[in-house]
Amino acid sequence: MTQSLGGFRAALLAGWTALSAAGLLYARSKGIPAWVAVPVLAAFLIEYPFYLVPAFAEVRERFERSLPWFLVVSFVAPYVVYASNTGQFRWRALVQLAALATVLSLWYKILPAAPLADGAFLVLVTAVVLRGYFDPIYTSPFPGLHLEILGHVALTRLCAMVMLVERRVPGVGYGFMPSFEEWKIGLRHFAYFLIVGIPLAWATRLVRLGPGMPLWKIAATFVGVLWVVALSEEFFFRGLLQQWMVQWTGRPAWALAGTSILFGAVHLGFRQFPNWKFALAAAVAGWFYGRAYQQGQSIRASMVTHALVVTLWRAWFV
Numbered sequence: 307m308t309q310s311l312g313g314f315r316a317a318l319l320a321g322w323t324a325l326s327a328a329g330l331l332y333a334r335s336k337g338i339p340a341w342v343a344v345p346v347l348a349a350f351l352i353e354y355p356f357y358l359v360p361a362f363a364e365v366r367e368r369f370e371r372s373l374p375w376f377l378v379v380s381f382v383a384p385y386v387v388y389a390s391n392t393g394q395f396r397w398r399a400l401v402q403l404a405a406l407a408t409v410l411s412l413w414y415k416i417l418p419a420a421p422l423a424d425g426a427f428l429v430l431v432t433a434v435v436l437r438g439y440f441d442p443i444y445t446s447p448f449p450g451l452h453l454e455i456l457g458h459v460a461l462t463r464l465c466a467m468v469m470l471v472e473r474r475v476p477g478v479g480y481g482f483m484p485s486f487e488e489w490k491i492g493l494r495h496f497a498y499f500l501i502v503g504i505p506l507a508w509a510t511r512l513v514r515l516g517p518g519m520p521l522w523k524i525a526a527t528f529v530g531v532l533w534v535v536a537l538s539e540e541f542f543f544r545g546l547l548q549q550w551m552v553q554w555t556g557r558p559a560w561a562l563a564g565t566s567i568l569f570g571a572v573h574l575g576f577r578q579f580p581n582w583k584f585a586l587a588a589a590v591a592g593w594f595y596g597r598a599y600q601q602g603q604s605i606r607a608s609m610v611t612h613a614l615v616v617t618l619w620r621a622w623f624v
Contacts, residue, residue: 309481314362317482321354342448345391349384349456356380357459360466361481370471374411377464381407384456385444392447399443403457406434410464414472424473424550428542431465436572455534462538469546478545479604482533488602492610495598499615503590512583513623524621531620532613540608543569543592544599558600566592591615 329350333343359366369376382403389395410430417423434440440457469475484492507513519527543565551561570589574580591612599608 309361309363311362311364314358314365317358317362318355321358322351325350325354336450338448338451342392342451345388346451346453348391349388349453352387353384353456353460356383357463360463360470366467366471369467373467373471374408374415377411377467378404378407381460381464384460388453388456389445394445394447399445402439402443406439406461407464410468413468419473421550421554424546427465428547431461431542432572434461436575458538459534462541466541475546475549477549477603478541479602479606480537480541480545481604481606482537484604484606484610488604488607489610491598491602491607492614495594495601495608495611496614498597499591499594499611503587503594503615506590507583507587507623510583510586512587513619516622516624519621524617527620528613528617531616532609535616536609536612537605539569540595540599540605540612544596544608545605548596548599562593562596562600565596566590569595 326347329343329347332338333340333347338346359369382400385400385403386395389399410427413423413427417426435458438454440454440461444453444455444457446453466480470478470480479488547568548561548565551564552558555561555564566589569592570585570587573588574582574585576584576588594615595608595612598611599605601607
């Protein structure tokens with residue numbers, strides 16, 4: 307997948323087809339009525355091209371002059387589509403979304419590209435995620451349907467646009483398709499993690515063997531984690547924080563250790579607080595993700611390691 311306009315169009319067509327099929331199958335399997343499924347699916351289909359834009363240099367640069375307007379409008383559009391057609395629309399929620407998008411999109415138009423501004427940006431984004439900012443906004447018209455994911459994916463690509471177009475952060479490697487070399491680096495560090503991470507998780511009684519998953523579900527889990535969870539977390543922690551910590555301290559080893567510890571810390575609230583066992587495992591995994599990023603000079607390498615670790619955990623452990 308190239309970063310050209312042609313590559314963007316191909317990814318858009320393939321993604322819309324896959325999302326439509328997956329959405330309809332999911333709605334049928336869960337018994338979601340059409341009056342809910344159709345507007346929700348429409349919201350995801352609207353979000354998808356916006357989510358693609360940061361990964362395609364030729365496309366994202368076209369929005370440079372109108373970046374704040376583009377980010378704010380695209381940030382609220384999926385919410386308006388699903389909420390106004392399912393009875394979930396609230397003006398307060400719309401204002402909250404628009405306010406957050408406005409603040410982030412204008413961040414470097416008001417503040418200088420300096421360590422204090424960079425650090426504050428990451429603190430704000432972390433607070434938004436950890437405090438569940440999107441939970442009361444993306445309310446669900448159907449039990450068990452978690453729509454806050456729309457907010458999280460929108461936040462990732464909004465921040466990516468700000469950093470790549472406005473802040474001009476180099477060396478991130480933001481994208482969906484790892485190169486052959488990045489696959490090798492990611493796989494190698496996954497193997498290294500297995501030597502340390504699995505015995506650690508077993509010794510701390512963090513996990514036990516589960517029933518396993520069908521092969522098709524394992525593959526789907528890997529793709530979903532690679533392109534959503536790993537992309538988001540590796541962009542913020544390795545592409546931004548670890549890179550900036552190297553610049554701030556001048557010591558790559560300190561940056562790797564510090565980023566890994568912070569990565570573990572944000573996982574303290576997983577299912578319960580404080581979940582020290584999970585935070586420790588996340589910190590150890592984060593060290594291998596950071597090493598993959600260092601060697602590949604791209605988050606796509608660390609995304610491979612990250613996605614393999616999470617898929618392994620979800621597929622075979624409880």
